[in-house]
Amino acid sequence: MNATQPIKKPVVQLKGLCKSFDGKEIISNFDLEINNGEFLTILGPSGCGKTTVLRLIAGLEDADDGQIIIDEQDVTAIPAEQRHVNTVFQSYALFPHMTVFDNVAFGLRMQKVAESEIEPRVMEALRMVQLEKFAPRKPHQLSGGQQQRVAIARAVVNKPKVLLLDESLSALDYKLRKQMQMELKQLQRKLGITFIFVTHDQEEALSMSDRIIVMKAGDVVQDGSPREIYEEPSNLFVARFIGEINVFDADVVSRIDEQRITATIEGRECQVYCKLDVKAGDHVKVLLRPEDLRIEEIEAADSGNGIIGYVRERNYKGMTLDSVLELESGMSVMVSEFFNEDDPDVDHSLDQKVAITWVESWEVVLPDEEA
Numbered sequence: 001m002n003a004t005q006p007i008k009k010p011v012v013q014l015k016g017l018c019k020s021f022d023g024k025e026i027i028s029n030f031d032l033e034i035n036n037g038e039f040l041t042i043l044g045p046s047g048c049g050k051t052t053v054l055r056l057i058a059g060l061e062d063a064d065d066g067q068i069i070i071d072e073q074d075v076t077a078i079p080a081e082q083r084h085v086n087t088v089f090q091s092y093a094l095f096p097h098m099t100v101f102d103n104v105a106f107g108l109r110m111q112k113v114a115e116s117e118i119e120p121r122v123m124e125a126l127r128m129v130q131l132e133k134f135a136p137r138k139p140h141q142l143s144g145g146q147q148q149r150v151a152i153a154r155a156v157v158n159k160p161k162v163l164l165l166d167e168s169l170s171a172l173d174y175k176l177r178k179q180m181q182m183e184l185k186q187l188q189r190k191l192g193i194t195f196i197f198v199t200h201d202q203e204e205a206l207s208m209s210d211r212i213i214v215m216k217a218g219d220v221v222q223d224g225s226p227r228e229i230y231e232e233p234s235n236l237f238v239a240r241f242i243g244e245i246n247v248f249d250a251d252v253v254s255r256i257d258e259q260r261i262t263a264t265i266e267g268r269e270c271q272v273y274c275k276l277d278v279k280a281g282d283h284v285k286v287l288l289r290p291e292d293l294r295i296e297e298i299e300a301a302d303s304g305n306g307i308i309g310y311v312r313e314r315n316y317k318g319m320t321l322d323s324v325l326e327l328e329s330g331m332s333v334m335v336s337e338f339f340n341e342d343d344p345d346v347d348h349s350l351d352q353k354v355a356i357t358w359v360e361s362w363e364v365v366l367p368d369e370e371a
C-alpha cells in the first residue's frame with residue numbers, strides 16, 4: 001500500500017459518546033468517523049470539549065456511555081496503554097534526566113522490544129524528525145522546537161495507528177510554529193498515520209488539515225475540508241470563528257432564478273447568490289470576507305451594486321491594504337485589498353467616500369439566526 005494514498009476507511013469511530021464532569025454534560029451523543037491516513041483537526045473555542053474528545057480516544061478518560069472503535073476493535077473498556085494510539089501533549093512531557101535516544105526508546109523498552117531492534121527503530125524515528133545527531137543530548141540541551149520533535153519521534157516510534165496531538169505546537173514561537181506545521185504535515189504524509197490534532201488556532205487548522213471539525217459546546221457544528229469551512233461556513237458561529245468576516249443584514253425582495261435573489265442590503269438592492277428556500281420579506285445574513293470586497297472610487301462606482309461608505313482606517317499589512325469603512329448605517333466593514341501588478345499602489349484617503357462591491361457569487365447567505 002502506498003502510504004500517501006491510504007484506503008479510505010474509518011480507523012476511529014466514536015458512537016454516541018457521552019461524558020460529564022461534576023454532573024455537567026461536556027460531550028453528549030457524540031458521533032465521529034475518522035478515516036485511515038486522514039489529518040483531522042478538531043477546532044473550537046476554549047472549553048468546547050476538544051481535549052475531552054481526544055482524551056476519550058486515548059483512553060485517558062472513561063466514557064459514561066457510547067462506543068470507541070479503533071481499527072475495527074471496540075476499545076471502550078480497554079486501558080490507554082493497550083490502544084494503538086499515542087498522544088503528543090503541549091508540554092512535550094520528555095524525561096529530563098534521559099537522553100534523546102532513551103526518551104524515544106522508552107516506550108519500546110516498556111514493551112520489552114529486543115535491544116537489537118530498538119537501536120534501528122529509534123534512529124529511524126530520529127532521522128524522520130532530523131534529530132539523529134542529537135541522540136546523546138538531554139532535553140535541556142535542545143530548543144523548544146527540537147524538544148517538540150523528540151516528543152513526536154517518541155510518539156511515532158512504535159508506529160501507532162493514530163497519533164493524537166493536543167495543542168502540540170502552541171508553546172512554540174510564531175516562526176518555529178509555522179515551520180513545525182509544515183514538517184508535521186510532511187511527516188504525516190510520509191508515515192500515512194492518522195493524525196487527530198486539537199487546536200483553537202483557526203489558521204493552523206486551515207493550513208494543516210485534510211478535514212476540520214468545528215466544535216461548539218460539545219457539538220460538531222461543521223465538518224468539512226479547510227476550504228469548505230472557510231468559504232462555505234454553514235452557520236454564523238463557524239463564519240465568525242474562522243477568520244474575519246463581515247455580516248450584513250439583508251431583506252429578501254424577490255427570487256431571480258434558482259441561484260440568485262434580489263435583496264436589500266444597507267438600503268440598496270443587490271443581487272446575491274442564495275441557495276436557501278426564502279421568500280420576499282425574509283431576513284437573511286449576507287457574509288463577505290474582507291478579501292471578497294472591493295473598494296471603488298465613488299465616480300467609478302457601479303451605483304446599482306455599490307454600498308456607500310467612508311474610509312475610517314487604513315492599515316498597511318505588507319501583502320494587503322486593510323481598510324475599515326463606516327457605512328451610512330454606522331456599520332463597520334473590513335476590506336482587505338491585495339497589492340498586485342494591476343494595482344500596485346492601491347490606497348485610499350481617510351474619510352474618502354467610496355463604494356464597496358464584491359466578486360459575484362463569493363457571498364454566503366445564511367438564515368437570520370444568532371451565532
Ligand SMILES: Nc1ncnc2c1ncn2[C@@H]1O[C@H](COP(=O)(O)OP(=O)(O)OP(=O)(O)O)[C@@H](O)[C@H]1O
Nearest residue numbers: 021022026044045046047048049050051052053200
Ligand atoms: N477532569 C475534569 N474535571 C472537571 N471538569 C473538566 C475536566 N476536564 C475537562 N473539564 C471541563 O470540561 C470542559 C471541556 O474541557 P476541554 O478541556 O475538553 O475543552 P477544550 O475545548 O479542549 O478547551 P481548551 O482549548 O481550553 O483546552 C471545560 O468546561 C472543562 O473545565
